[in-house]
Amino acid sequence: MSKRTKVAEKHAADAPRGVTSISEAKAWMAAREITEIECTVPDLAGVARGKIMPASKFLTSPVMNLPLSVFLQTISGEYPSYEGLVDSVVADSDLVLEPDYATLCTVPWAQDPTAQMIHDAYHRDGRPVEIAPRHVLRHVINLYAAKGWKPVVAPEIEFYLVEPNTDPDYPLKPPVGRSGRPEIGRQSYSIQAVNEFDALFEDIYDYSEAQGLEIDTLIHEDGAAQMEINLRHGDPLALADQVFLFKRTIREAALAHKIYATFMAKPIANEPGSAMHIHQSVVDAQTGRNIFSDKDGDPTPEFFSFIAGHQKYLPAVMSILAPYVNSYRRLTRDSMAPINVQWGYDNRTAGLRVPPSSPEARRVENRVPSSDANPYLVIAASLACGYLGIAEGLRASDPIESDAKNLDFELPRGLLEAVAALQDCEPLAEVLGRRFTTTYAAVKQAEFETFMRVISPWEREYLLLNV
Template identity: 30%
Template structure:
């Protein structure tokens, strides 16, 4: 359940003053609020406006949370808004004001408050913070990291007008072949990724390992394990870094879950653990070959809501194409130790650093919502003392059937009281309304493929 709203944490004015002193030549700053989809909405303000933003906030309409991915209002979602269309106040997220090397501008993330200065119930970041507050009330601190898989595609299309993998900046060669974990391919891409890491250093963004993934032009970046809210912020900032840098190399960073029909999909795996008030990992193995009871209870809680949570983990039509090929993309209610075919994997490693990897979310999911529902369900499992159930691919018996597709996922999410409790009724209702509106709009859209198959055939 959500805790009672508390005044939201706001970045101090000293952060703005220090930034302006450190970067005297910066003339503009991107101010970015993440909507329900994780899409950045906001403005580019001028240098002289920054201190005012930190001191007084900035007005933006809460109807931004009633828009679809394209930024169009969803009628069913607008209908549930009760603020008359006026502005709500947005405030800088602490420790996110930083410099973008690719653009020469600053960047700061925003979060929205209601008129009474309490966290706005429709802001996804506040939904995560509410679950973190709940964990802390239980004497627990959530720690985590999210992996980021993505494609780099050419800004120009092929002869048939279709997207294609990018060319390597060093050699000019178009990326072809799977080349999973190819170090030479990473070297060919070095000018781009050197710029990414340079940008990450300026953003104080803890990017770590870089991997050539399981398809032409697909890569993975890992980020440092740390406090869960910061880990979610890291994904938002990393996506912006990749997009802005790619554009300056003649490429686009693609965060679709399944951009190419016959190539690997892109996930956003969440690694999560909990520490106690002394800083000890409560998921740590109590003895050789034995898993923590608290960890197993957390897994039990996540499994209890796995089916209903799928709309958050796979939020758009394209998300479900990622599950068509099930290798390493498990849309299942399963868990296991060192098994990449299950939804909840417990990696091998140090017993004291034990954690689980939630492998279902696509890179198109909102990181704040993913972290909120996974953490919240884990806390539910711990509070109720739930059992993890049988491990392995055959261990899903006894749980609600997984959704058969996007529309089924919308229905299961809408009907789930646990999702409503974890996200709060307003956000739960708004997210369902926006997704149902997106589904209905796509359901009446005639595609090019339909013309190709049926236009002059039937």
């Protein structure tokens, strides 16, 4: 073993997150006495699928196999018809899952020393799996790279803390904090309301530090026991990985305190919904200069075209940004969520907000996505909208200074309408991949059919004895 290799392995063993090779992974695991490793791949819903294996087995054979169906499964565990979705005669053939060593980190809540690593999916002939969310995002990033650009994102994820709920027929309720009382009124930005769950958030910070995840800020949002975690800006794939891991981290920390953490878009009827806002900018890959600002610090044509791309294409990607029937309960006129594609400077009522910043940090905040969405697909779809806007030289409307909620709805009002808009949009099929958009639409339609089998309390309340 060369001296350089030994130094690299020593450095990898000391780092909380990420290595570059199987030999560095071996040193990293040995330093932490890792006995098991969770090999995961995010599916279309952002759920972690995969296998758990002994570390010794992984180190001798780091590639694993899973069936193609992991990317066709609905959130309820069912599948659409495979017809037209797969090429192979063997419809559910095995895929090859290869580890991304940069994602190696611990599982801090596990009882035994355990590591985890995100994998990428390939066909047996070496082709990337077109419908795998990480590949969809990589493909969009590569389109920017071909132009000499690097997109930069910063996600903000909202979620609720609720009492454990084992019967889905009962509404969710805020949990009891350290005072012994549940939060009733809304406590926006309240430090005291966050302090009610100090022990839980200390665990979240500890778990995050152990995994090498960086939290920028933690705040209390508008809803009762609704929180928001902001992540530092960076590479889109790395940030999507962090959101993927953060969701699981927050759920696990909450469960340890006998609380549920939910990322449902609208979990409680009379409370605000939960969003996943995406801040976006684009820099020149060579110079690092923000292409949204010129040398004088003024906004560039690319900046306005990026906004215009969102205005044109956001309705067509709504089934990605708001992926479930419940997601559309958040997008109402009487909520904090946007209902159209208007934009404005520091205007939180618009779907697209330009926050106050220096020219170097000029960015666009997409406020439409909900927190129940797959972070890889949300970031890919949002960046795809901006890319198409620049590529097509689109022109944005004038910024709005008034309350955008007083204007008309411009976004789909339901899941089927949103799916149809995605299916009808040829430019997005080219950017996101036609196989992906076809498969995604089929999965969403299958989920809607499952929803239609359920009779809601509203129907029993108003129809049972009245019609």
